[in-house]
Amino acid sequence: MSRVRANSLTDKAGYGAPSFPYGAVSAGVITASSFDGAVAGVTELGTNATGTNLTLSGNLQVDGTQTIIHTDVLDVKDKTVGIGSTYPASNTTADGCGIEVYGGNDGNKNLTWERDTGTWTFNTGQKVAGVTETVGAGVTYMDGSALVLELDVNAATIYTHTCVADVGIVSFKNMPADTGKSNASTITVIYTQGTTAMGNSTTAAGIGTNVTVRGFEDGALVAGITTSVLTGSGTTMTLTETGGQRDFVSYLVHYTGGTNTTASSYQIYATKNGGYAQST
Numbered sequence: 155m156s157r158v159r160a161n162s163l164t165d166k167a168g169y170g171a172p173s174f175p176y177g178a179v180s181a182g183v184i185t186a187s188s189f190d191g192a193v194a195g196v197t198e199l200g201t202n203a204t205g206t207n208l209t210l211s212g213n214l215q216v217d218g219t220q221t222i223i224h225t226d227v228l229d230v231k232d233k234t235v236g237i238g239s240t241y242p243a244s245n246t247t248a249d250g251c252g253i254e255v256y257g258g259n260d261g262n263k264n265l266t267w268e269r270d271t272g273t274w275t276f277n278t279g280q281k282v283a284g285v286t287e288t289v290g291a292g293v294t295y296m297d298g299s300a301l302v303l304e305l306d307v308n309a310a311t312i313y314t315h316t317c318v319a320d321v322g323i324v325s326f327k328n329m330p331a332d333t334g335k336s337n338a339s340t341i342t343v344i345y346t347q348g349t350t351a352m353g354n355s356t357t358a359a360g361i362g363t364n365v366t367v368r369g370f371e372d373g374a375l376v377a378g379i380t381t382s383v384l385t386g387s388g389t390t391m392t393l394t395e396t397g398g399q400r401d402f403v404s405y406l407v408h409y410t411g412g413t414n415t416t417a418s419s420y421q422i423y424a425t426k427n428g429g430y431a432q433s434t
Contacts, residue, residue, distance in 0.1 A: 245269050245373050269373045271330035272308060287311045292343065297323060300364070307339045307407065308370065316346045317393065323364045324383075326407050326422075331369025331376065331414035338408040349397040361391055361403060362424045369414040379417040383424040394429045401428030 163172045238251040252266030252274075264277045290310035292303045300322025305313050308328035315321075330337055345361075362383035369376045383405065385391045393401045403426045412419035 245272075268332075270332045270371055272328070272370055272373065273330055289314065291315070294321075302366075303343075305341050305343065307341060311339075311341060313341065313343045314346070315343055317348045321361060323366055324362055324405070325366040325368070325378075326405070327368045328370045328375065329367050329407055329409060329420075331371050331409045331419075333371060333414055334411050336409060336411035338406055340404060340406050342402055342404045345393055345401045345403065347394050347397055347399050347401070361393055361426075362405070362422070363390065365422055367407065367420050367422070369409065369420075371414055377415045379415065379420060381417045381420060381422065383422045385424055391424055391426050393426075396429070396431075398431065399428070400430040401426055402430075 164170060165172050238248050240247045246269060248267055249269035250266055252264060254266075255263040257263055262277075264275075266275055267273075268275045288310040289312045290306070292305055292313045292315040294315075295302050295304065301319050302323045302325050303315055303321045304325045304327055306327050307330070324343075326339075326341065329339060362385070364380065365383055366378050366380050368378040383391070391403070403424055406423040408421040408423070410419050410421065
């Protein structure tokens with residue numbers, strides 16, 4: 155017999171389910187209210203499919219609005235985990251992306267990227283075993299007759315500069331300046347004096363006498379301001395005049411949270427340690 159036509163199948167007793175000890179092959183659709191076993195060649199599961207263990211040897215794509223994983227251990231082999239894969243991705247779509255750890259009544263703990271300031275933000279403190287800071291070379295260009303030493307606050311925390319001409323303006327670019335949110339950044343510059351004693355090394359043109367700041371908000375630079383640094387006792391800060399010696403100057407750039415295109419919203423403090431030379 156090659157075909158059975160029936161509305162229902164039962165076991166021999168007439169009230170139980172039939173068994174297929176040698177398996178069954180179907181070229182059509184099998185519909186079941188429940189299933190316990192293994193199925194080969196399945197390309198689609200119905201609504202609300204459930205099971206105990208699932209192993210896939212190929213790719214898995216989940217389409218929907220919510221994916222919930224209830225598991226004690228989550229292992230990901232890939233070295234990079236992508237978040238916010240909206241197409242086309244941009245700084246606007248990336249704003250607020252990150253990781254959130256639930257803390258219940260104690261508050262959640264977040265690490266998120268903020269478009270306003272172009273930075274990663276934590277809503278808690280951080281405990282770090284060791285910190286390695288990025289060292290960059292200051293960029294120089296002419297603004298009229300003045301040599302500008304430009305320091306990108308978002309690119310490095312320490313800069314180097316060899317003085318081959320007097321620095322007319324120290325410029326801080328990309329200073330986070332989200333209106334209403336006070337913050338500060340520390341930038342240290344290691345100045346190496348040229349052989350002819352350059353780099354604002356005279357009292358009349360002290361380093362930091364002329365300073366510009368360009369804030370960063372809402373994903374873009376804002377109009378710059380011009381001011382001067384605050385130094386101990388209000389005296390002019392000068393570099394060593396001995397060729398080949400080094401000074402390091404630390405600048406604390408404080409944005410007070412006010413209008414980020416107004417000079418009064420920025421305070422720049424500077425300290426210097428200088429006259430460093432190789433010990434003999």
